Amino acid sequence: MVKGIYVHIPFCSYKCPYCDFTSLINSPVSGEEYVNLLKREIGFYQGLDYGLETLYFGGGTPTLLEPKLLGEIIEEVQKFGSPEEITVEANPETVSGNKLKELKKLGVNRLSIGVQSFLSKGLEALGRKHSVEDSIRAYESAREVGFETVSIDLIYAYPGQKAEDVEEELRWIDRLRPDHLSAYMLTPYEGTPLGFRAKSGEVKLPEEEELASIYDLLWRGLKELGYERYELSNWAQRGKECRHNLLYWTMEEFVGLGVSAWGFVGRVRYGNTKNVLSYAEGVLSNKRPLESEVFISDRDFFEESLMLRLRLRWGLRAEEKELIPPHLVEFFEEREGRLGIREEFMLLANEITAEVLVYNSDRKPLEVRNG
Ligand code: SF4
The missing domain is CATH 3.20.20.70 (Aldolase class I)
Incomplete structure (x- = not known):
């Protein structure tokens, strides 16, 4: 939706x-x-x-x-x-x-x-x-x-x-x-x-x-x-x-309109052309003015969603603790059933996220729901 x-x-x-x-x-x-x-x-x-x-x-x-x-x-x-x-x-x-x-x-x-x-x-x-x-x-x-x-x-x-x-x-x-x-x-x-x-x-x-x-x-x-x-x-x-x-951060569907806009609809992430004349030409000839269109597989969805949810202060559910590598647990904290990177470590969020993704690279994507 x-x-x-x-x-x-x-x-x-x-x-x-x-x-x-x-x-x-x-x-x-x-x-x-x-x-x-x-x-x-x-x-x-x-x-x-x-x-x-x-x-x-x-x-x-x-x-x-x-x-x-x-x-x-x-x-x-x-x-x-x-x-x-x-x-x-x-x-x-x-x-x-x-x-x-x-x-x-x-x-x-x-x-x-x-x-x-x-x-x-x-x-x-x-x-x-x-x-x-x-x-x-x-x-x-x-x-x-x-x-x-x-x-x-x-x-x-x-x-x-x-x-x-x-x-x-x-x-x-x-x-x-x-x-x-x-x-x-x-x-x-x-x-x-x-x-x-x-x-x-x-x-x-x-x-x-x-x-x-x-x-x-x-x-x-x-x-x-x-x-x-x-x-x-x-x-x-x-x-x-x-x-x-x-x-965006919870991977909901959205339509992007206009030059260079991104959208995510029906598991497809699309990007419009960045050139305003190509954009005009596409739209006037009744074609979507796309520059890219990528199908987001279950694995991509799992990884992207995990990456985005780690940006959120409380983006993971507490039961998703198993997604955190044991040596990184101290960088996380829990509140009201939610889990996120401690504020003092958020400057390291990119590095932490990269390690979490590597740690979960063999996990079957359907084991984990979004949100
Ligand atoms: S040039 Fe870029 S950063 Fe500056 S106002 Fe325009 S969009 Fe914003």
Whole structure:
């Protein structure tokens, strides 16, 4: 049953040096044309079994589109069901009070603001063009308008960040009290300007020891502020977890629409083309604009699901303890019948996950249920 729909809006007004998403500065396809393509693409997914819970507009910068255009997509999606959670990602410099009011009127109830840092030096190091004041203004407008959930995105471990800078980020979080918070470690992906500069030594990311202090201060600080971590990079006030992202992490079915979007339907994971012109050509000739389509076997499902559930704070059932290699048991803890990696070891989650997968490589996949 399809529970979520993701819509990728690829437009951006500039390219951040660390970005490896599909984002277009001078798109050959206009916003209106793109929305018309999306509306046609939605038609390819008619007839699936829907129990729609969430709709998520990600990007790119969805708030570069006029709310009216996002509204047209919402209307199409509502033909398949009434998602209870509708999220729009917003860049601080692109939202005014009026735009936010219009979004709320359209049924958007969750706003995710790309703050990235509450320090000017952080924004500069990340090559962001908005200011700290833009972020505060966007956040306060979102509160005035009255979105049910306001989330902010932060990036840590940027060049020049020191452990004490985290204290300043935390002070702002304490002052603003967002309902939800995502904090991602800056990754110098190959092929991005940041990746190139980090490799050539032109920019220096925090060394291991500094990184460990930054990370430690961050998660301990958020805990002290009363945030509940529910995934490796995500924290929420109770009941404010992102339902859409939880669908991904628990391997539920979702439809992905738009250039470069991913979907998972009927045990098939598909990816749309990353080229907006090929996307347009595919959709206009009534073909799904796919770049890849992979059948997820029972083994793949078991491994992917295990990998994703280990990202969740309490992703395993207590009786799944047998999946943990004996030498790693001390890295895990149990609460109310659930099992997860201890918070102080979550920085090692990738290494732990790799070992858990190797340990279970001979296990018959059907022995273990998901969830
Ligand atoms: S705003 Fe987001 S999607 Fe656009 S370039 Fe920057 S990181 Fe990439």
